Amino acid sequence: MVTIYFFISMLSIILNFIPLRKMLLSDEVYPHVYALIISCIPALIHFYVLNFREIPFLNIDVSENETIIYMSLILGWLSAIPYIVARRMYT
Numbered sequence: 722m723v724t725i726y727f728f729i730s731m732l733s734i735i736l737n738f739i740p741l742r743k744m745l746l747s748d749e750v751y752p753h754v755y756a757l758i759i760s761c762i763p764a765l766i767h768f769y770v771l772n773f774r775e776i777p778f779l780n781i782d783v784s785e786n787e788t789i790i791y792m793s794l795i796l797g798w799l800s801a802i803p804y805i806v807a808r809r810m811y812t
Contacts, residue, residue: 723788726776730796733763738803745811760804767797 740759744752769777770793774784783789 722781722783722786723792726789727792727796730763730767730792730800734796734800734803737763737800738807741803741807742811745807756804756807760801763800764797767793767800771797 737760741756744756744759747753766777770783771790774790775782
């Protein structure tokens, strides 16, 4: 379960870079706001797992799996990396 959670999380973080890159190429303000909102979604999911001890949409209880709980904290912080990289590269 830990490896599946980790690989799905890393895949979502990597695939998050594609829409962020396209939105940050625009000169308008609204695509930049949408890029911020899109980059917050994976972090919110990871922090939901941290606080409520279950994986959302699947209702899998992880209250006794400390590895996933601590991994969700670290992945919640790391989910900001695609926005940081895209912003430095494309603005």
